[in-house]
Amino acid sequence: MSVTPCYARRLADPDHLHHFLQDCHKKCQQRHQSFIISVTQPLSLVEPLAILQQLNFREERSFYWETQQPKSAIAAWGICQEKNITGTNRFQQTQDFIDNCKDKIIELKHSQLSEAGLKFLTNFSFFSTSSYQGHFPSVTIFIPRWQVSRADNTCFLTYNFLLSHNSNIATIESKLSNKIEEIEKVGNSIITFPFSLSSPFQKSELQDSSQFKSAVKLALKDIERQELTKIVLAHHLDVVSPVSFSPYLSLHYLRQRYPHCYIFSVSNGEGTTFLGATPERLFSLRKQHLISDAIAGSAPRGKTEKIDHQFAQNLLASEKERREHQAVSCYIIKQLEALGLTPQRSRRQLLKLSNIQHLWTLIESQVPNNINPIEILAKLHPTPAVAGVTTEVACEKIGQYETFDRALYAAPIGWLDTQGNAEFMVGIRSAMINKNQARLYAGAGIVAGSNPDKELAEIQLKLQTMLKALQ
Ligand SMILES: C=C(O[C@H]1C=CC=C(C(=O)O)[C@@H]1O)C(=O)O
Structure with a gap:
């Protein structure tokens, strides 16, 4: 008799995911290389900004993006892969990073929506040489560890990670399942912000x-x-x-x-x-x-x-x-x-x-x-x-x-x-x-x-x- 681990109940199609991860794992062993695995799972309706506010408690690298026409949002935090680029040929370096990652990406997603699934998130400085005290280089491009996307009334969680021959599949499944639980707990408690934001500025002059x-x-x-x-x-x-x-x-x-x-x-x-x-x-x-x-x-x-x-x-x-x-x-x-x-x-x-x-x-x-x-x-x-x-x-x-x-x-x-x-x-x-x-x-x-x-x-x-x- 096969026993379904309790975390599997939160996953959309646990058997399919399990087989997918096993196949990826075999590929790692056969080719002696690591792959970037991206798994996207449906979520109940959540508020990405609230998720970012409440779950990115370690203040890791993060990215937020929202448009209302059409209604869509991306909240992402943590790093799976990243590159900080300086120098003049920054667009070429950015493309090289993308191409390099793409060769190693294996995606599993339950939706054709372009909002769902792995995204390279990136910001540039205005000039290719930026000297803002090193806070942001000329280009930052990264694949986030966690990404919550919303398109109209559909939400997804994407989990990106590096899989190698000695990764443990059960650990990955339980991490994903736990994150879904954490997110859905926050999910509908849309942030009710206090609306006197802060005290007046000390200095405010042009x-x-x-x-x-x-x-x-x-x-x-x-x-x-x-x-x-x-x-x-x-x-x-x-x-x-x-x-x-x-x-x-x-x-x-x-x-x-x-x-x-x-x-x-x-x-x-x-x-x-x-x-x-x-x-x-x-x-x-x-x-x-x-x-x-x-x-x-x-x-x-x-x-x-x-x-x-x-x-x-x-x-x-x-x-x-x-x-x-x-x-x-x-x-x-x-x-x-x-x-x-x-x-x-x-x-x-x-x-x-x-x-x-x-x-x-x-x-x-x-x-x-x-x-x-x-x-x-x-x-x-x-x-x-x-x-x-x-x-x-x-x-x-x-x-x-x-x-x-x-x-x-x-x-x-x-x-x-x-x-x-x-x-x-x-x-x-x-x-x-x-x-x-x-x-x-x-x-x-x-x-x-x-x-x-x-x-x-x-x-x-x-x-x-x-x-x-x-x-
Ligand atoms: C450069 C800015 O606005 C641009 C965008 C819209 C209208 C603009 C203008 O009328 O000058 C500017 O080109 C800015 O807001 O910092």
Whole structure:
């Protein structure tokens, strides 16, 4: 008589899993090598942010990602495989890491949904050489140990681990089963956050706003001399709170206030977290269909419907805002064409966020499967929504005019799976936090006709996204 271990009852198809693991184990023995095993199991409906908050108690490396349209979330923590990359050929090194891992991955998943299953999670710095005191290198890419994914009302747990000839299958099965139990216990107790987040900041002022305006004036002279046609200049705001910031509370606040944005956080496992709520999708690639957002050109939201409508009409009619926007859509189109694609663009429309509105063009293309997501990423980053035209001159001037390191601000953050699906957004409306210290970032596009005072007002408005989320 065969006895079913009690942990097996929590697994979706324990016999199938057991045979799968036995087969993998045999393969390890036959080939004298280890494999990266990825097992995905269905979960009851859980809240990934609550899981991350309550189960990542060792504050390991973590990643959080949420969109509400369509409703999906990924919470991941711990490391199965990782690479921290520095140096100039970072996209190639990233691809090499992915290829190397892919050769060793064996996946078992109970769903075809692209949200379910193993994901490479990755964040880049804006420049390939980043000097943010080593908190985040030029690229971090990792396969997490644990990943909870949610797509609409379906949830999955993915467990990734290295299997070698001397691994014990029963231990693996019980670890997975115990984690399912732990997660489902937390599952429906959706976090009820206290809503006075923390005490007021001790220091909260925009450093050197005159320095920012001088940089805008210098950039306008460069534009007049036709050295470039657009540059995005950013500024930072450092704040110190009497108590440590809580990334989870901030993420919870952001997702309620910015339903049209990607809500994200990456933690380096050493106490530093980069988080935010960005409207800007660099690209998503699902079943070889690519979508990219050109978002640039901004106006405030009006306090009344009438004023809001007026701001929107002015934004749509402004020749200067249109140029600022077109620099982005034309660049994305040109870069995709350079990859041999035939992108189509939507008509220009408005994207209304709770504190700001933007000009927005959707760009779509089919992508043949010989082009991989990292190639697309390398071609698109940085777009003129965060750098300028030409990219090279703008990046050089950003280095000259900005007095701080952009670190992960305005850089790609996202995921890739083993089937060629990927999604990357641009890390704007963001902050880097460590204990009770935070650095908030915001930038504004400068073209001929820009006004330094108005650009300063625009970045102050953009800084509000994170300022309010941290308070
Ligand atoms: C660079 C930022 O915003 C970009 C995205 C949308 C609108 C922008 C603008 O109107 O200047 C910027 O290009 C930022 O928020 O830090």
